[in-house]
Amino acid sequence: MSENDLRGKLRAAARQEQFLEVVGRDEAAARFHRHLTLASVGSETVGLAAALNRVLAHDVMAGVDVPGFDRSGVDGFAVRAADTVGASEERPRVLTLNDETLTPGRAPVMTVEPGTATLIATGGMVPRGADAVVMVEHTDVIDEPEGAVRVEFHRAASAGQFIAYAASDIARGETVLRAGQVLTSREIGVLAAVGIAEVEVRRRPRVAILSTGDEIVAPGEALPAGKVYDSNGAIVAAAVAELGGEPVPLGIRPDDEAALRDAVDQGMAACDMMILSGGTSKGAGDLCYRVISRFDDPGIVVHGVALKPGKPLCLAVTGGKPLVVLPGFPTSAIFTFHEFVAPVIRALAGLPPERKETIPAVLPIRLTSERGRTEYSMVSLVRTDDGLAAYPLAKGSGAVTAFSHADGFVAIPQHEEAVEAGTPVSVQLIGRNVEPADLVVIGSHCVGLDHLLGRLQRRGVTVKVLNVGSMGGLTAARRGECDLAAVHLMDPATGHYNEPFLTEGMTLVPGYGRLQGVLFRPGDTRFEGRDAAEAMTAAALDRDCLMINRNPGSGTRILTDRVLTGARPTGYQAQAKSHNAIAVAVAQGRADWGVAISTVAADYQLGFLPLQPEHYDFVVPASRLDRLAVRAFIDLLAEPETARWLEARGFKPASSPR
Numbered sequence: 001m002s003e004n005d006l007r008g009k010l011r012a013a014a015r016q017e018q019f020l021e022v023v024g025r026d027e028a029a030a031r032f033h034r035h036l037t038l039a040s041v042g043s044e045t046v047g048l049a050a051a052l053n054r055v056l057a058h059d060v061m062a063g064v065d066v067p068g069f070d071r072s073g074v075d076g077f078a079v080r081a082a083d084t085v086g087a088s089e090e091r092p093r094v095l096t097l098n099d100e101t102l103t104p105g106r107a108p109v110m111t112v113e114p115g116t117a118t119l120i121a122t123g124g125m126v127p128r129g130a131d132a133v134v135m136v137e138h139t140d141v142i143d144e145p146e147g148a149v150r151v152e153f154h155r156a157a158s159a160g161q162f163i164a165y166a167a168s169d170i171a172r173g174e175t176v177l178r179a180g181q182v183l184t185s186r187e188i189g190v191l192a193a194v195g196i197a198e199v200e201v202r203r204r205p206r207v208a209i210l211s212t213g214d215e216i217v218a219p220g221e222a223l224p225a226g227k228v229y230d231s232n233g234a235i236v237a238a239a240v241a242e243l244g245g246e247p248v249p250l251g252i253r254p255d256d257e258a259a260l261r262d263a264v265d266q267g268m269a270a271c272d273m274m275i276l277s278g279g280t281s282k283g284a285g286d287l288c289y290r291v292i293s294r295f296d297d298p299g300i301v302v303h304g305v306a307l308k309p310g311k312p313l314c315l316a317v318t319g320g321k322p323l324v325v326l327p328g329f330p331t332s333a334i335f336t337f338h339e340f341v342a343p344v345i346r347a348l349a350g351l352p353p354e355r356k357e358t359i360p361a362v363l364p365i366r367l368t369s370e371r372g373r374t375e376y377s378m379v380s381l382v383r384t385d386d387g388l389a390a391y392p393l394a395k396g397s398g399a400v401t402a403f404s405h406a407d408g409f410v411a412i413p414q415h416e417e418a419v420e421a422g423t424p425v426s427v428q429l430i431g432r433n434v435e436p437a438d439l440v441v442i443g444s445h446c447v448g449l450d451h452l453l454g455r456l457q458r459r460g461v462t463v464k465v466l467n468v469g470s471m472g473g474l475t476a477a478r479r480g481e482c483d484l485a486a487v488h489l490m491d492p493a494t495g496h497y498n499e500p501f502l503t504e505g506m507t508l509v510p511g512y513g514r515l516q517g518v519l520f521r522p523g524d525t526r527f528e529g530r531d532a533a534e535a536m537t538a539a540a541l542d543r544d545c546l547m548i549n550r551n552p553g554s555g556t557r558i559l560t561d562r563v564l565t566g567a568r569p570t571g572y573q574a575q576a577k578s579h580n581a582i583a584v585a586v587a588q589g590r591a592d593w594g595v596a597i598s599t600v601a602a603d604y605q606l607g608f609l610p611l612q613p614e615h616y617d618f619v620v621p622a623s624r625l626d627r628l629a630v631r632a633f634i635d636l637l638a639e640p641e642t643a644r645w646l647e648a649r650g651f652k653p654a655s656s657p658r
């Protein structure tokens, strides 16, 4: 690219058009719906084998009675109840056996006359004359060599006993299923029982899905630096299917106007609606908006919603079909999808609006919010003695996991900047009820713990983990929000781990040892072969040697500060939130060094100078120590296989001296 081209592009990018009109959530939805007809998209006939999860297009009436005849419910004898009155073990009634056996599927020819009985199997047709069936266990056949067979009845039968009368289950003409019903295995069974082999179901709305952006790569392909895997395409396609739509994936298009226009034309021609993601802002590189702005029937009805996440959402209607551009950020994309697009797909699929459920909880930590936009914060719920605590999954719009880890979300009104810790909030649940996990772990993250919890889960213990750092875990344990707080906190005064932080009512379960140290790129002579503390002190004096630091409250930060004794290396202010983030920054050259555990250094093939063995332990509120899941975890820690695995990954099991 020539310098002039480059300057031109830079100027265009800097002159970013702002959103013309950012509207509120309800106004956005109203504008969208004003131009949509949400009638279902027609119907089709499918066989029962293909009917699962489809939506019934019409009421279904039974054309037959079920059962279609008076049916015996047991193996025994069809009799006239009056003939058995007074029968007992001591004084059995004796009836003559008719010369007919009524196996299922066989129409009777003989009438049960007074004083007679007919042998009948479970499912057999009750013969004329009989009004009850006696179980074979309550009878005896009299062993006589000559003449008719006679049977003793040891119990009296009541009229109607063990007979399922014709039409008692389903009567001909009865409406067995109603239009709009989603067909599960149970409804499919009913259809089969009334002899229906094919049903008319709503056609699934076809939804074209397109991911856009030069940086987007399909999962399964190699990932060059700076590129990201297309998660929006997959999540939107699966969500469309969950909502009763038929996803039509159109893949990925680069930021190229002609390519995008073609894809939009293709999608809109072949489908009932289309969903794009990425490139919704009005910047020079954001082409989706431009490609769609050519439609004017009415075309774009909303571009910009006062929501976080989701501000750049673009809603359009053309040819009566919805055309939506979701923001590129995955949390923003899926959040706006569920708020604005999901109801449309449900309606087109013939499904009623989803019932939204809210549940009261308390915010355990302060939550800040951007003024001017209603902010939705994804939360994970944990049970406390006083109800539910809603932990914000503060991962930002760009995260992929926030939506999958969340139980629901809380809304912070447009004009509020923060919600204080302890505030009661209303949590809108995402899809399902809150299932309390057997074991709640809050605190510092560790791949060793991940492994242990994975093994516990395979044994049937459900687990919920919230990574909020050691200090956060400790506070959660004190508030009774978790079973285990995962901590590695060094007391700066004594250099002792974890124990000095225990308060009344807390027990320490020893976990395992980890080795903290300095990470650097192999071959960097400022670190290679040196003593860790010395290398850190030297690095602090070298302005060109760039550090990546950890967040305050993390055990690693406390250790780092202790070694630096007040020195402030270049980069000290840069705060990564995990061991992995430290490793990535060093591996990619964004920083030259940082402090993290040896396991992570090995994972990223970095150099490592051992600094400090530390204890990664579990603080357990004493009141929870006897819970089954807690005991299961403690037992797991003590297993030899656990020790073997930890050692192989560079950890030091608690059983070995530390």
Ligand SMILES: Nc1nc2c(c(=O)[nH]1)N[C@H]1C(S)=C(S)[C@@H](COP(=O)(O)OP(=O)(O)OC[C@H]3O[C@@H](n4cnc5c(N)ncnc54)[C@H](O)[C@@H]3O)O[C@H]1N2
Binding pocket: 211, 212, 213, 215, 216, 228, 229, 230, 231, 232, 233, 277, 278, 279, 280, 281, 286, 309, 310, 311, 312, 326, 327, 328, 329, 330, 332, 397, 398
């Ligand atoms: N100066 C401003 N910058 C931004 C603003 C703003 O108001 N002023 N708004 C921010 C907000 S809010 C959002 S949300 C994002 C949305 O931007 P776009 O919708 O144009 O999306 P992209 O820029 O294309 O991508 C954003 C982000 O998401 C990643 N991405 C895109 N597609 C996918 C996909 N299919 N799978 C996974 N990840 C995807 C992309 O790589 C980017 O990282 O804009 C802010 N900026």
Ligand code: MOO
Binding pocket: 307, 308, 309, 310, 311, 312, 327, 329, 332, 333, 397, 398
């Ligand atoms: O509104 Mo954007 O969707 O938060 O980052």
